[in-house]
Amino acid sequence: MSAIATPLRTSRAWRPAVGQRPARRPRPAVRPGRVMAWVAVTVVIVATVFPFFWMVRTAFTPAAGLIEEAGRLWPTDPTLVNFRRVLGLTSVEESVAAGGTGAAIDFVRYTANSLLYAGSVAVIQTLSCAAAAYAFARLHFRGRDALFGLVLAGLMVPGIFTLLPNFALMRELGLLNTMVGLVAPALLMSPFTIFFLRQFFLSLPTDVEGAAMLDGVGSLGRFWRIALPMSRGPLATMMLITLVGMWKDYLWPLVAGSSPETRVLTVALGVFQQQSPNTAPDWTGLMAGATLSVVPVLLLLVLLGRQLVQSLNFSGGK
């Protein structure tokens, strides 16, 4: 992977030339290839967005309109009742009348749980892994490469293999259905994050650190005062990627923390679905719940879309 060490910032400089080159020549009015390309991209975008539009549309549809207006792009009589009953703001009778079961999602609480779960792991794991990555990239100690190899081997182990003993461990420690037990396995360590940040540290120019070393700054100081501030970008990238991953996490929170106190949004949505009868699913309610669960993600995309895309460019460019 020699490409990994190439400086990443240069990628932008290469960009314009690729597409702009033909512009110098007089271009024909319509180039069939380009039209086809735009058509293809449009199809992909519509296919990507439409299911989410349909989810929102259904969430605003009264249960009665579900069948009558199955083909309409927007219900004639949009309603908020599905959101209200999913949030538990309606009586059971009203909920049943609207096609529900009376089941509700304590949305605020589960979102808070999700944020706590994803946020704490994203921040702490990234910092803890950054420290280790720096040691692997810059320091010298016996068994370093063997240790790094061992850590990397963790990448290939499917999650469920360690999930089973981790579950047993949390059970023995009485930490099932506690936030501590929930975050513990991922809190300090991720082989991928260590791998990624080590690659970054290896690509950092060493002259600043070298100068600091000559000035008598120790290894810890060089990590804390030089390497960390110089890697804000990759650290933010890793935090964001981890945040998204933990936000979507389902299996571990399902087995280790499905009680209401620690239930995260994904588990709550699954539970809500399982309360809905299989023969006649409460689609309007389910879509209202799904919509609510997508709102935080949409906010993230609107606020950080640019950074997200660029950070992927960054991680993929390696």
Add this chain to the structure above:
Amino acid sequence: MTRAMTVDLSRRSTPAVPRLRRADKWAAAVLLFPALLGFVLFYLYPTVRGVYYSMTDFNLLKDPGFVGAENFRTLVADPQVWTSLRITAVFALGNLVVMLVLALGLAALMQRLRLRTWVRSLLLLPWLVPNVAIALIWGWLLDANVGFLKNLLDSIGIEGVTFYNPDAALWIVVGISVWSGLGYTALLLYAGMLQVPAELYEAAALDGASETRMFFRLTLPLIRPVLALVLVVSLIGSFQVFDLVQVGYGNNPIPEVRVIYYYIYQQAFAFYKMGYASAIAILLVVILGVLTYVQMRLMRANRSDLS
């Protein structure tokens, strides 16, 4: 720098250097401590325990009793293990091939059309949404009675694409998985394509190479490291498909979509056969290890033609 620092760190070098090195050791211990604590407690220790469990009849209720290789003998004779593995392999292969072809195409389009950042971030939307919500959305779109997409497909003559149709279910899960990962994968590949120097394309264009030829002769070989990474990551990910099935098809999914992860989950958390579940998980570890190794060898992943 690291190299220069250590080239002659033998015991006989100047006194200053060994002191630095000792400082290094302590600093390394401090820096590594948190991550290694996590590694030992939640990776290494459970690995040892998982291997031990696989040789016991552990069921969460009583202490594990040693049974030797019995779990593995049961496993070999258990048709559901092999059925689940076959289903998972079909899913993984379908997911990998379809996703890769589409993502390469999309990435090439991104490169050529120079899509704006907000358009690219739109393509990232499904990657941000939990599989749980995605399973629900698609379950509804393909609902047998009033599913919008199902009706649409019916009207153009493609029938039977309903969520619970046993013949279609596995391919539907493949489709959903591709749909949700496409934008993300394409962006990763696109990022790899950005690293290819523009001069190469200019030179190729001067030589009269077509776009197609440039793609296959230039782009594809030069993004091999990213391609290899994406392949390995998606392969390992594909073998772990679970959420889509468990939420989409409920706690008792139709047999056609009982993937290996679901089977392990069921053995462990529905039947409390922790020992047996661990044995199947070990089989999965071995399979993934072999597949990853073969893939890395085939792709010669650690070498790029660039640079």
